[in-house]
Amino acid sequence: MGILVSRRQFWVAMTITLALHAAILFVLSVQPLRSESVPSNQFVSVDFIDESSMEELEEQSFEEVIQSRLNEQVANLAANEGAERSGDRRSSASEMQGLSQSVEAELRAMEKAEFERLASEQKEFDLAGVPNDGANDDIRTLTEWDKRYDGQVTVSYILEGRMHRTLPVPGYKCQVAGTVSIVIKVSNDGRVSSAKIFDVTVFDALGQPKLESEADNCIARAALESARASIFDAAVVETTEGRLNYRFLAQK
Template identity: 25%
Template sequence: MSKIKKLYKENIYGIIGTLCFHILLVSSFLLAEVNLKGEVKEEPIILDFTDMEELEEPVVEELAEEKEDENTPANETEQTQASSRSNQAVNDAPMKDPFFDEEYQKEIAEAQKLVADVNKQLAKEVKQLEEFAMPEETTEGMDPDSIKNTIYSGESNIHYFLENRYHLRLPIPVYLAQGGGLVVVDIVVNPRGKVIQAEVRKNANLKDPMLEVYAKQAAERTVFNTDKSAPAQQKGTISYTFVAQ
């Protein structure tokens, strides 16, 4: 027991020093582990695509050039032939369609013929109204005292008034009309018997506007006897009674 005490006294400082060293070593390890766990930092990841872009661009351009070469005809002749084949296909398509059968083609031909006939009729010269012939009442060789100023043509009649004058030629337009009604025309006649002016009086009861046209034409064609003593412009009237045909 005395030996142990003696050894203890001799080595007490060494033992204490050793313990302190180990305590400090353990403490430093613990502190180092805490720092490692608590101070972990995340660093950003940077990806560099510069090299990849430089490599991809030539590839894209090469593909575009190859595609353009494929779509471009080898020469102008090939392009023309391709266009011709396309147009021929379009032109031939309707003929192969069941809808465009023989009956349809027949109707088209008839329609084209009808259009041609209409154009042919329209191309013909249209006669002017002045060229239409009218029957006339003449008094050539008659006694002026026996000439009446009212002329009957069937159920229609023409009556004129021109003081001290009688007609030599009196056109009768009633045969041209389909409708009926009374048309009065104011006339102006020169000494030679020519009608130099004719104006139709408006009649709201007329349903056929052509009656006025025919009456005016007939009045302008009327010829009266010559009277040198007559006024330069002698006024009168001609009345046309049309009966519906």
Template identity: 30%
Template sequence: MLERLLDRFERHKYGVIGTLAVHSAVLFTLAIVRFTTIPDEQDRSEMVIEMVPEDEADALIAPPPENVSVPTGRPVTNVINDQNAVAADRSLDARTSQRLDDQVMQELKDMEKNEFDRLEEERKASGEQIDMPELDPSKWKKERYMAANDRPVKVEGPTTVSYDLPGRHHRSLYIPAYLCQGSGRVVVRIEVDRTGVIRDAQVDQRASTASACMMAFASEAASKALFDGSTAAPAAQNGTITFVFMPQ
């Protein structure tokens, strides 16, 4: 509605301005003629002012009523209706303003997109287009650059080999294939350097319950073990590797 009124005013603004100018000139002329006209004797009237003393004037002034009730007749309803109309007009103006703002914003976005597209076409036409190489997603997996979860220091459970070397993890651990008879348990005490290499491996006779055959296989397998390197580890770190030989 507001846009329609503005458009109609734009088309007929010269006629409206001319009409207002003519009416203003006529009203101004009539006002001048009226104020400069001297009334006749019979049209004149006298005003008699009677002066009243101050104490009598105070007595004539009636005190205001204590309880003033607001009339609930038709005028109040008219006032409320007028306020609702004003609120509705304000709401309409707000919606119209918001609509205009959204329209302007959309036009700006369209202009920006068209400008970018035009520049893109110009770069392509002049050979300045930069082709971005496609990257292999498999080479950018975050799992490749995240620290691995700490593995348990001591391997236990249904396995035939376990080790105890605080702060270190095995890189290779040899499980021997033995030809000995019976079963048993062999504990081999090891000495590991910072690079993870076994420097010494000795069977703990007191902690072992196996035959000499099993101890020989366990000592050889322990010497072949390899652990990860650690600069924070001692130069010669001590630990154990335990071999459990199941019956054949």
């Protein structure tokens, strides 16, 4: 009795499937024909049953047949999704390469714009008021800047219990020679927390010493900037007071 019920359910399912297919074919047949074929991705899935497999299908229950069809559809969907993900990975790699090239181009443009800005400002670099000798007005690279503004300077310091780690030599463009003494306070981490001009001596064209104020002195500004950037060894004490001494030779 159970076998007859299973066969009856199977044939009912087959009848419904064939009826649906017939209805779809009828709708397609009554549509008007077009003069040109239009490519389309739409399709109708039609299942064909081989007579040789009828006996095997008859032995299966209605639920088993439906489950088998569902498993095939799931496998096809998984395969399609894997192919789409592979294409997405290729697209992502191409996008990353394009982004890298775009960033590199922007950095080059920023570098060029910065040098153009510095050139338009006559390369003052915090040395406002420094006489312009008219040499090498067109500075395009940092290497050219270093060659122009590195002068002959000696640096010495007095700081009890501390050794220097970084002792910058001032880069400057001054047409005078002289000495600058700066009083500094160094914190326990080794950085300069305070720097003040203690004494400035400049020499005129005849080599005679001449006192000038800090605001009007080129070498004083250069020494003060270098002193603030100096770094010494760390120590347990909170603050150590000392002195930095700079000796400048005139630029020619």
